[in-house]
Amino acid sequence: MRRQYIDIENSDTLRLKTDTLDAPAAGEIAITVDFAGVNRADILQRLGLYPVPDDASPILGLEVGGQVAAVGPDVDGFKIGDSVAALVQGGGYATRVNARADHTLKLPANIDSRNGAALPEALLTAWHNVFTLGALKPEETLLVHGGGSGIGTIAIQMAKAWGARVVATAGGQEKCARVRSVGADLVLNYRSGTLIEDFKNLALRGAIDVVLDMAGGDFTPLNFELAAPDGRIICIGVMRGSKAEIQLVPVLMKRLTLTGSTLRGLGMEGRAVGFAALEETMMPFVAAGQIEPHIDTVFSMEEAMAAHNRMQSGEHFGKILLDCRQTLN
C-alpha cells in the first residue's frame, strides 16, 4: 500500500515523501492515520540524540489515531473501519502505519481520532510510572512536575479519576491556571523563585506519596524533601538536567524509592501488559469523559518542522498533533 510519510532530511529539515508499506504481519493491524501525536522523543530523534532501536521504524512518530484499514493474521477483536488509537514502533508521521493489535486501543464513541491520537503515549507513560512503579493509592497525594505537558495533563486526570489528591508544578501563572482547570488540586509556579517555600507554606513538605518527575536535575533533592515516608519518586525525563546532587539521609529515614522508566525500555510484552491494564482501569474513565486530552495545536504533515518548533518553544499546553489525512496523487 502506498503511503506518505515524514522523512528526517537533516536535523533542521523534515520532508514529505512516499513509499510502500507492507501488509500487516501476524498480530498487527494496518491503520489509516488521521492524526499523529508529537512527542519530545521525536525531537530528540530528529536531532540525532535518540537512537532508533533495531526493531523500530526510522520514521518519526510514536502514536496515532485513525481507522483500521486491514487486519493481519492471528488478530482478534478488531475489524476494518474500527476507530482506534495505537502506540507504534516509529512510523506514526505517515498516512498509514502497521501497529501491534495489543498496543492498540479501540476508541469509545466520545473520543474521535483527533483526541485519540493524543492518548496512547500519555496514558501508557502515566499508567506504568504512576500506577505500576509508583503504586499510587486513591488516598495518596501525587506530585506531577510538568503539569501542563502532554503527559502531565493526562496523568493529573488519571490520578483524580483514581481518587488521589494531585499537586503539580508548571512554568508561569497562566500555565498554572490552565493546569488547575485540568483538575489538579494545587499548582505551583516553578518560576516563582520561591518554590520550596511555597511547598512548605502549603504543608506539603513530607506529604507527597508519589512524584512523577520529568524535570530531574535540581528538582531531585526537592523531591526527596517533599516525599512522605515510603514515598516513590519516578523519573521519566530530565528537562532540568540529568545530573543531581542528593542527600541519602532522607532515603534511609523515609524509606524512599527512586526509580524511572522509558516506554521503549518496557519492551513489546511490557507495553502489551500496560495496554491490557489501561483497557480495564482507565478506558472506562475515558469513555465517561473523566479523562480527556488537551490539544494545543494541529499542524499539517508538511508543517511537521513547525510542530517540533512549537514543542521546543515550550509555549504549548497539552498535546501537539499532525493532521495526516493526506490524499496520495
Ligand SMILES: NC(=O)c1ccc[n+]([C@@H]2O[C@H](COP(=O)([O-])OP(=O)(O)OC[C@H]3O[C@@H](n4cnc5c(N)ncnc54)[C@H](OP(=O)(O)O)[C@@H]3O)[C@@H](O)[C@H]2O)c1
Ligand atoms: N520515560 C518515558 O517513558 C516518557 C514517555 C513520554 C514522555 N517522556 C518525557 O516526559 C516529558 C514530557 O513529555 P511531553 O511529550 O508531554 O512533552 P511536553 O508537552 O513538551 O512537556 C515538557 C514539560 O516539561 C516542563 N519543563 C520544561 N522545562 C522545564 C524546567 N526547566 N523545569 C521544570 N519543568 C520544565 C514543561 O513545563 P512548562 O511548560 O510549564 O514550563 C512541560 O510541562 C518529556 O521530558 C519527555 O521526554 C518520558
